[in-house]
Structure formats: C-alpha cells, structure tokens
Amino acid sequence: MVAIKRAYEPSSRKDGTRILVDRLWPRGLKKEETHVKKWMRELGPSNELRRSFGHDPKRWTEFRKRYLVELKHSEARSLIEELLKVARKGKLTLVYSAKDEEHNQAVVIKEVLDSKL
Numbered sequence: 001m002v003a004i005k006r007a008y009e010p011s012s013r014k015d016g017t018r019i020l021v022d023r024l025w026p027r028g029l030k031k032e033e034t035h036v037k038k039w040m041r042e043l044g045p046s047n048e049l050r051r052s053f054g055h056d057p058k059r060w061t062e063f064r065k066r067y068l069v070e071l072k073h074s075e076a077r078s079l080i081e082e083l084l085k086v087a088r089k090g091k092l093t094l095v096y097s098a099k100d101e102e103h104n105q106a107v108v109i110k111e112v113l114d115s116k117l
Helices: 047-053 057-070 074-089 105-116
Strands: 002-006 017-020 092-096
Touching: 002 105, 017 074, 047 057, 057 105, 074 092, 074 105, 092 105
Parallel strands: 002 092, 017 092
Antiparallel strands: none
C-alpha cells in the first residue's frame, strides 16, 4: 500500500517506510523530526517545473503532464523501481511538504506507483 503525508504531520508507526520526495528539504524541520528513512530529492520536480507550477491549482493539469514526463527519465525510473520494491514489502508513505494535499508531486508519484502495483 502507498500513502502520502505532509512532512509537518506527526509520523506514525502505521506510516510504514517514510520517504521524502521533495527536491527541497521542508522548511523548519530537522531530519530527526521527519522520521524519513530516505530523502529522494532527485525524484522531486525539476526546479524549472516547480517554479512554473508555483502550487497554483489552475496549473495542476500542465504540471502533472510535465512531471509524468520527468518521471520517465532514467534516474527517476530507477527511483520509482526502488519505491515499488519498498511498497511490495509493506506500507510506503511518500512524504512531501506542500500545503496543498491534492496538488503536489507525491500525488503524481503515488498514481504512478499504484498503476504499477
């Protein structure tokens, strides 16, 4: 099972393996506060895409389309495969820092993982 959760929400044992999928570290949080097993910064959207999206829900469709293309690059594909291995062994929680719970990269990554599981 794959879940998503904001980095600012308290971690739980029910989260399983927590992996941060942001290119930037969440503001104001120390590593030990996030309880993430791994930080896959390379899986986060490119700086160009992140800036053009600007967390504007009106730009979500274009962001999602462009981000799916980014996730097909070789480095991202290998990280997706790594996430799939974790998810097949137990619960995986993708951790992100965006305020918008419906329009962020973790939603897209979860969609990709769910389609492959």
